[in-house]
Amino acid sequence: MTTAIRYSFGGDEHLFVELSESMSLEAFFRGLAMTRAVQALQLPGIHDICLANASFQVRFDPDVLPPDRLLAAVQGVEDLAVAERRLATRLIEIPVLYNDPWTHETLMRFRDRHQDPSATDLEYAARINGLADVEAFIAAHSGAPWFVSMVGFVAGLPFMFQMVEPERQLQVPKYLRPRTDTPKQTLGHGGCFGCIYSVRGAGGYQMFGVTPAPIYDPAQRLDYLQEHMVFFRPGDIVRFRAIDRAEYDRMLAQVEEGSFTLNIRPVDFSLDAFLDDPRGYPRTLMEEPA
Amino acid sequence: MIKVLKPGLATSIQDLGREGYYHLGIPPSGAMDSYALRAANLLVGNVPGAAALECTLLGPELHFAEDALVALSGARMTPRLDGAEMPLDEAFVVQAGQVLKFDYLKAGARGYLAVAGGFDVPEVLGSRSTYTLGSLGGFQGRRLAVGDELAVGTPATSAKPGTRLSGDLLPACGGEVTLRVVPGLYHHRLTADAAEAFFADTWTVGSEADRIGYRFKGGRPLAFTPREQPFGAGSDPSNIVDSCYPIGSIQVPAGLEPIVLHQDAVSGGGYAMIGTVISSDLDLIGQLQPNQKARFVAITLEDALAARRLYKERLQRLEQVLAS
Numbered sequence A: 001m002t003t004a005i006r007y008s009f010g011g012d013e014h015l016f017v018e019l020s021e022s023m024s025l026e027a028f029f030r031g032l033a034m035t036r037a038v039q040a041l042q043l044p045g046i047h048d049i050c051l052a053n054a055s056f057q058v059r060f061d062p063d064v065l066p067p068d069r070l071l072a073a074v075q076g077v078e079d080l081a082v083a084e085r086r087l088a089t090r091l092i093e094i095p096v097l098y099n100d101p102w103t104h105e106t107l108m109r110f111r112d113r114h115q116d117p118s119a120t121d122l123e124y125a126a127r128i129n130g131l132a133d134v135e136a137f138i139a140a141h142s143g144a145p146w147f148v149s150m151v152g153f154v155a156g157l158p159f160m161f162q163m164v165e166p167e168r169q170l171q172v173p174k175y176l177r178p179r180t181d182t183p184k185q186t187l188g189h190g191g192c193f194g195c196i197y198s199v200r201g202a203g204g205y206q207m208f209g210v211t212p213a214p215i216y217d218p219a220q221r222l223d224y225l226q227e228h229m230v231f232f233r234p235g236d237i238v239r240f241r242a243i244d245r246a247e248y249d250r251m252l253a254q255v256e257e258g259s260f261t262l263n264i265r266p267v268d269f270s271l272d273a274f275l276d277d278p279r280g281y282p283r284t285l286m287e288e289p290a
Numbered sequence B: 001m002i003k004v005l006k007p008g009l010a011t012s013i014q015d016l017g018r019e020g021y022y023h024l025g026i027p028p029s030g031a032m033d034s035y036a037l038r039a040a041n042l043l044v045g046n047v048p049g050a051a052a053l054e055c056t057l058l059g060p061e062l063h064f065a066e067d068a069l070v071a072l073s074g075a076r077m078t079p080r081l082d083g084a085e086m087p088l089d090e091a092f093v094v095q096a097g098q099v100l101k102f103d104y105l106k107a108g109a110r111g112y113l114a115v116a117g118g119f120d121v122p123e124v125l126g127s128r129s130t131y132t133l134g135s136l137g138g139f140q141g142r143r144l145a146v147g148d149e150l151a152v153g154t155p156a157t158s159a160k161p162g163t164r165l166s167g168d169l170l171p172a173c174g175g176e177v178t179l180r181v182v183p184g185l186y187h188h189r190l191t192a193d194a195a196e197a198f199f200a201d202t203w204t205v206g207s208e209a210d211r212i213g214y215r216f217k218g219g220r221p222l223a224f225t226p227r228e229q230p231f232g233a234g235s236d237p238s239n240i241v242d243s244c245y246p247i248g249s250i251q252v253p254a255g256l257e258p259i260v261l262h263q264d265a266v267s268g269g270g271y272a273m274i275g276t277v278i279s280s281d282l283d284l285i286g287q288l289q290p291n292q293k294a295r296f297v298a299i300t301l302e303d304a305l306a307a308r309r310l311y312k313e314r315l316q317r318l319e320q321v322l323a324s
Helices: A025-041 A067-076 A078-082 A101-109 A121-128 A134-143 A245-257 A271-276 A280-287 B034-043 B192-200 B279-286 B301-323
Strands: A006-010 A014-018 A046-051 A055-060 A086-098 A146-151 A158-162 A186-190 A193-196 A206-210 A237-242 A263-270 B002-006 B010-014 B052-056 B061-064 B068-076 B079-081 B092-094 B099-102 B107-115 B177-183 B203-209 B213-217 B239-244 B249-251 B259-261 B268-271 B273-277 B293-298
Touching: A006 A067, A006 B273, A014 A067, A014 B239, A025 A046, A025 A055, A025 A067, A025 A078, A025 A146, A025 A271, A055 A067, A055 B239, A067 A078, A086 A134, A086 A245, A101 A186, A101 A206, A121 A134, A121 A206, A134 A206, A134 A237, A237 A280, A263 A271, A263 A280, A271 A280, B034 B052, B034 B068, B034 B107, B034 B279, B034 B301, B079 B092, B177 B279, B177 B301, B192 B293, B273 B279, B273 B293, B279 B301
Parallel strands: A086 A237, B177 B293
Antiparallel strands: A006 A014, A014 A055, A046 A055, A086 A206, A086 A263, A146 A158, A146 A237, A158 A193, A186 A193, A186 A206, B002 B061, B010 B052, B052 B107, B061 B099, B068 B092, B068 B107, B079 B099, B177 B273, B203 B213, B203 B293, B213 B259, B239 B268, B249 B259, B249 B273
């Protein structure tokens, strides 16, 4: 990777660092490695290091850390950006009720803002990705794991990038005009990115289903939200498991009584193993017992 | 205890915000005009960053169950105590049983009502500020509603009525504003004409103007240079691979209406940002009403840092004058 890293100041309190204009796991890994290296410097005056898909941003106090010193420090860790290609992370199984009644009701309400008002979001996504039908789309969506490549937009919302060869990457445009409503915990998709809407609100991504699992809760009621009210971190690996309505309802009842939990296990991800075998390696992540 | 009789249009508890959670999508929040928040707090003897009420466009109506020392700064919305006109930018006493409300706004957009002792809500992630989108902080994570009962902390003994602002320490709001911008981020994606037009045109605040961001209308459309879009960026020339958004950054979806993000910013997304309003001009945006005019002027990072020094000096004078 020889792409030059681009630096730009976002006013007097942000340094913006672009690893690549286009999305790839390579670019994400460079960003991950660099942000970890900057974090390790423990520079006073840094408020926050925000990692995104193929870029990152440092929010800082220029009274404590002058911008030129921050820039020099970040440039100083550039070499580390190619070094780290393994990641000790979490493999998380997220149950999903695809084609659920709530996102269906919502997408029907906002049909006038959609590219194809005569189809549902799933039918449209299946068609433009060259898949036979909704079932085939769901199989592709839940058939390979996803990398959390950014957390943000609103509190705790994960952006996810599927671990497949570029030609199998599912791509859909955003709505023509954003919706003013999206159900909480909706599975969305825009461009090449999947997401889970952590809170109810506006949104422009296509809607495919809903998970019963809360992923953001300021009250931290469930065990996996004890450590932090925001569940996801960049670098997490997600696999979606299709569930039916009966299982969804059961899980929702568990959420309400506080006993719901997620299958989470540690995993060691290798970027090179993935790049060498982008079809076979992710399958090993899907087949590991949760 | 203070009881909310009418909540106003969008009243929430804010302090100076929280840092350190933006990477999880949790924005700083905090007062949209942090100078006015500090002024109101200092007038009643609080620390500058105590929790106060941010009252947007239409103020609340409040019943005081106990005596309190209060002050309003920021937007020009004259306080009325049991109907009697009270001064802006000056500490005054409210007695138990009295009702405080506010006249229609004359200028500005957000008044800050501080009470000696501060509004006593739990700190969440290091701040008492409300982040409504995430139902976090402030009073139960939301704007105030009818019947809410707000607890007040213990006042500092130094607080005294009649303390007031004067001269250049008075807040300024109203009229056409100039917002200073450091161009950058994806500014290079604009055509040369668009880059020139953005700073040449006069813009008008749109109706979509809130704590997340301010949308501006009335300038020429801003064209982005056509290109083969990078993988993952989306098809519109204004699209980028979703990235982080600085507070104050200016995005222009489809090249039509610039949006300046503010304290409750969405932390990232897929629209190219063309620059960032400097931190010391964010207060000016917090006092803009819909239909008010604004212009953007390009400055260097060095000039932004110089402006920041002047802003901090004014804050220091504010503290010195009101502490003495």
